[in-house]
Amino acid sequence: MAAFGEQQVRERLLTNFIHEDPVEIELVRPVFTTDATGGSIQVGTIELDPQTFYFYPFKRRLTKEIRYNPQSFGEEKVEYADYILIFMPEVDIQQGDYFTAVAGRLEAGRYSVEFVSPRQWDRGQAGILFRG
Numbered sequence: 001m002a003a004f005g006e007q008q009v010r011e012r013l014l015t016n017f018i019h020e021d022p023v024e025i026e027l028v029r030p031v032f033t034t035d036a037t038g039g040s041i042q043v044g045t046i047e048l049d050p051q052t053f054y055f056y057p058f059k060r061r062l063t064k065e066i067r068y069n070p071q072s073f074g075e076e077k078v079e080y081a082d083y084i085l086i087f088m089p090e091v092d093i094q095q096g097d098y099f100t101a102v103a104g105r106l107e108a109g110r111y112s113v114e115f116v117s118p119r120q121w122d123r124g125q126a127g128i129l130f131r132g
Contacts, residue, residue: 010122011088018054018086023105025085026050027097027113051093054086055105058127081114081127089120098131106130 027048032040058081083106087093098112110131117125 007122014086014088014123018052018088021054022052023055024050025053025099027093027099029094029097048092048097051087051091053091055083055128056086058082058084082130083111083128085113085124085126085128087124087126089122089124091124093124093126 029046029048030042031044031046033043035041085093093113093116095113095116098110100110102108107130111128112131114127114129119125
């Protein structure tokens with residue numbers, strides 16, 4: 001009989017959940033620099049290796065988790081997202097990343113990462129929005 005900690009059980013369950021219906025996504029990360037007027041301009045992109053996600057349509061209000069303002073304080077920010085990506089904590093994803101879907105389960109076009117949940121000790125969650 002094996003003794004598993006709660007964290008190990010959560011990781012095992014999430015890994016199995018993601019691998020039931022995985023989606024491989026190649027994220028593109030824009031690189032910005034500061035211009036002479038103090039603004040920022042995009043100077044290039046970094047193409048990340050394909051990573052495994054599970055995605056599902058999101059059709060209701062989403063309360064965004066904010067690192068500096070816990071929801072237990074009663075203040076929250078509402079975000080709009082077409083889909084939610086679920087991923088393991090080691091996945092490299094940031095707000096502002098994007099990818100282009102060509103075929104498959106997503107409508108063809110560009111999708112941007114609108115937020116990445118700060119709660120990532122047991123799973124990652126990111127909201128993506130269809131941009132066309």
